[in-house]
Amino acid sequence: MAAEPSVMTPMNIPYLDLKAVMALHGDEIQRAVAEVVGGGWYLQGEAVQRFERHYADYIGTQCCVGVANGLDALTLTLRAYMELGKIGEDDEVIVPANTFIATVLAITENRLKPVFVDVDADTLDLDLEQLEQAVTSRTKALMLVHLYGRCTYNEAIKTLCDQHGILLIEDNAQAHGCTYLQPPTSTFSSAEPNLKSQISNLKPQTRTGSLGNAACHSFYPGKNLGALGDGGAVTTNDEELAEVIRSIANYGFAKKYVATYKGRNSRLDEVQAAVLDVKLNYLDEDNGRRQAIARTYYHNIKNEAIRLPRLMDKGDNVYHIFPIFTSQRDALKEALQKKGIGTLIHYPIPPHQQACYKEWNHLSLPVTERLAREELSLPLHPAMTDEQVAFVVEALNA
Numbered sequence: 001m002a003a004e005p006s007v008m009t010p011m012n013i014p015y016l017d018l019k020a021v022m023a024l025h026g027d028e029i030q031r032a033v034a035e036v037v038g039g040g041w042y043l044q045g046e047a048v049q050r051f052e053r054h055y056a057d058y059i060g061t062q063c064c065v066g067v068a069n070g071l072d073a074l075t076l077t078l079r080a081y082m083e084l085g086k087i088g089e090d091d092e093v094i095v096p097a098n099t100f101i102a103t104v105l106a107i108t109e110n111r112l113k114p115v116f117v118d119v120d121a122d123t124l125d126l127d128l129e130q131l132e133q134a135v136t137s138r139t140k141a142l143m144l145v146h147l148y149g150r151c152t153y154n155e156a157i158k159t160l161c162d163q164h165g166i167l168l169i170e171d172n173a174q175a176h177g178c179t180y181l182q183p184p185t186s187t188f189s190s191a192e193p194n195l196k197s198q199i200s201n202l203k204p205q206t207r208t209g210s211l212g213n214a215a216c217h218s219f220y221p222g223k224n225l226g227a228l229g230d231g232g233a234v235t236t237n238d239e240e241l242a243e244v245i246r247s248i249a250n251y252g253f254a255k256k257y258v259a260t261y262k263g264r265n266s267r268l269d270e271v272q273a274a275v276l277d278v279k280l281n282y283l284d285e286d287n288g289r290r291q292a293i294a295r296t297y298y299h300n301i302k303n304e305a306i307r308l309p310r311l312m313d314k315g316d317n318v319y320h321i322f323p324i325f326t327s328q329r330d331a332l333k334e335a336l337q338k339k340g341i342g343t344l345i346h347y348p349i350p351p352h353q354q355a356c357y358k359e360w361n362h363l364s365l366p367v368t369e370r371l372a373r374e375e376l377s378l379p380l381h382p383a384m385t386d387e388q389v390a391f392v393v394e395a396l397n398a
């Protein structure tokens with residue numbers, strides 16, 4: 001007779017199962033793609049226009065410009081502000097040290113100077129004291145990165161930007177569908193947040209992507225709103241900015257063959273727009289599943305060697321990533337892998353320590369550097385089954 005399989009018999013749980021995620025809305029996506037393929041119009045057509053309108057409505061801005069990817073959304077936004085005379089070469093742009101390198105690449109690509117500010121060890125938001133100290137007369141913009149899918153905006157940041165005339169640019173690549181609530185909460189806590197006080201402070205729904213002067217989105221396939229390839233967008237209420245970005249992204253043309261700017265080619269294509277338009281209808285539902293999985297992780301992972309992010313449970317976190325932190329990160333990663341559980345590290349080398357940024361390698365940004373040593377991202381996507389989630393919990397508790 002075969003032995004009973006042990007509960008911890010390895011299960012194949014990839015970090016991200018894109019095939020399963022796509023299959024959630026597969027029929028509709030296939031139909032949308034087939035329609036574009038059969039329609040014979042692949043760039044700058046109705047599908048892009050429709051998605052831009054729907055996405056602007058969803059985020060709550062007047063304008064949305066589809067571009068080729070998230071890095072371009074960031075790069076073109078800064079470039080457009082330079083064309084409009086709001087930022088000049090060598091001006092400074094404040095950026096959280098704890099971010100994906102694309103946020104910094106957009107700054108240096110435009111020959112602007114990144115000024116790294118560390119994050120607060122408790123909240124993971126920008127350290128306000130350090131932020132204030134980083135502001136100089138050359139500071140022209142602040143990149144606010146809603147990393148991991150959690151809203152990192154707060155009124156103090158907005159006030160600082162208003163006081164110093166600093167443009168607030170959101171990097172919303174990881175936070176589609178996330179909302180801003182007041183007051184901001186601490187990220188780590190042993191105690192449950194006081195539900196009553198949070199609810200009484202709820203503002204009408206304000207989505208990330210509509211909180212600053214402009215916001216940049218990535219539709220990389222693994223994102224909460226992911227395409228079947230690369231894609232990106234800028235949302236803003238600034239029509240002039242939107243037009244400049246649209247023009248630069250299309251060879252700098254004001255109209256066909258008439259170039260106002262030294263532009264480039266960075267356009268969202270019709271197939272991606274059609275896919276995104278379908279998936280946008282399910283974004284809140286998919287984010288709801290992510291939030292349910294995050295709650296299960298949060299309530300059931302009990303291992304003293306692991307620090308969990310504080311539960312953000314009112315829509316102010318769409319859990320693009322569920323990060324846990326431990327000084328034994330590499331050993332844990334390996335142990336989970338042996339049980340068939342895939343994990344990733346976001347991110348093992350902070351931008352200021354990358355070889356391409358030798359000029360910043362000497363900087364000391366201790367919280368970010370510690371996060372890079374201790375962070376481990378658990379599998380979390382809308383197609384995960386309860387059984388898979390339970391298995392991950394059990395493995396971590398073991």
Ligand SMILES: Cc1ncc(COP(=O)(O)O)c(C=O)c1O
Pocket residue numbers: 069070071072099100102103145147171173174217218219220230231232
């Ligand atoms: C925070 C952040 N910013 C920017 C990007 C760049 O987006 P893309 O990969 O679409 O260029 C990403 C994702 O890859 C990201 O996570």
